[in-house]
Amino acid sequence: MxxxxxxxxxxxxxxxxxxxxxxxxxxxxxxxxxxxxxxxxxxxxxxxxxxxxxxxxxxxxxxxxxxxxxxxxxxxxxxxxxxxxxxxxxxxxxxxxGRKGFVPGARKAAVDPAPALDNGYSPSTNLRKFVDEGDVPTIRMALTVELEDSRRDARTMRAALAWAKSRVPGLCEPYAEKAFARAVERDRQQWTEDYYGTQAVYLDTNFSEERFLHLVDVREHLRQQGAAKPAAPAAPTRPAAPARAPASAPRPAAQPAVAAARPAQPPHRSPPPPARPGMSPVMIAALLIGGALAVVVILMLAFRK
Known part of the structure; x- marks a missing residue:
């Protein structure tokens, strides 16, 4: 096969x-x-x-x-x-x-309700699934996609990488700088939405611990900046790929026509991070729903590379 x-x-x-x-x-x-x-x-x-x-x-x-x-x-x-x-x-x-097992209930939490590990971290259902399967490219994509979920804070994302890394030998590559993975910028004044998007692409080319943790820091910086000023209402328009939504405002992802029937997103204390390049509004909506639909998106992103 x-x-x-x-x-x-x-x-x-x-x-x-x-x-x-x-x-x-x-x-x-x-x-x-x-x-x-x-x-x-x-x-x-x-x-x-x-x-x-x-x-x-x-x-x-x-x-x-x-x-x-x-x-x-x-x-x-x-x-x-x-x-x-x-x-x-x-x-x-x-x-x-209204048949049992088919009617949607309350939205599930962003992490597994299973007992937390010693450090208090509990892996998401999808991340645990991919780690158990052991396919390195898919695990890397699952970790990267989890950055798109604003319900996961910086501490959770650092713990997620540490947990996956401890269970998957060779998950992270050595940090490298090359044509499609240029150096990380230490000057926070340069940390913009576009910079985040560029570094996310570089992470695909060089999945190193340093790059992933740097993205976590940039993401947190953008979230804090967005929380410091009022968020503008989102326009229900389809974002142009591969552009990323501004981190200072709620994600304007266009939803399918039936989106109004879905449970509303819980309020966030800070705006969501930008979306990955090439992700359609449908894929973004599926990630927000989570569960098996999010698995489909992660597999699509991992396999098209």
Whole structure:
């Protein structure tokens, strides 16, 4: 099995897991499927059913939880547009009916509710998952993406790197300066939103502990500067890629049309950090929702490098 095939299987599995996550909005799932198809045309296959039992049912009265589980299992080997759209249709009906396991509840915390480690740090569910799997590029991407979540403060991000580094040999590279990883700037007067974006790109090229911790410091500096002055209201416009949203104002990410149905973001004491270059509003929204949809985004970012 080739690396590309393995990556496609991982993204398919994560997307199907997102169908089981009550926090995943149906409209956002549809948008994420479009993103996946655009980035990886081979991820979707032609619809097929070996027999009548495998076929899509057209009578809503016959849809139940067992039917949903069976169709989801079939989608593992027949990841087709028709079957996925049907699963989302069944899922949405169950949400409207208020069925247990399909209705979204309170937004989960940014970190795992599992017991904290000796230093008080508790890894996020997604970071723990990727560390357990041991794929270094994906772990690096998961750590970098966690910088985008303003619910994680500087102390948490430093602890996250230390925790992952202690469990994954070779996670961090030696600090290096080269064409696509220029030197870090020590002068805080130069720490702007654009500088943060540039250094985030350099981190992709040279994932060193020094660069990651420097980004944490720059991020905290921008957050503190943003908190020191009133935040302007966000305009609901689609940000141009790869530009980053100003750190001195709330993120203006355009949401899918159904975004109003999602739970509201908890208030932040300071503005969120800028978004990664090349991340669409759909990907940003998925990261804010978290859970399995965030895993899909992390895999997309890691595999397209």
């Amino acid at each position: 080739t690396t590309d095939t393995t990556n496609l299987l991982k993204m398919r599995k994560s997307f199907l897991e997102a169908l089981n996550d009550p926090q995943s909005d149906t409209g956002l799932l549809k948008d994420m499927l479009k993103e996946l198809k655009a980035a990886y045309p081979g991820i979707v296959v032609a619809y097929g059913a070996e027999d009548e039992q495998d076929a899509i049912g057209t009578t809503p009265s016959s849809w139940n939880e067992q039917y949903f589980s069976r169709q989801k299992k079939l989608a593992e080997r027949n990841f087709s547009q028709e079957r996925l759209e049907h699963l989302m249709q069944v899922r949405e009906l169950f949400r409207q009916q």
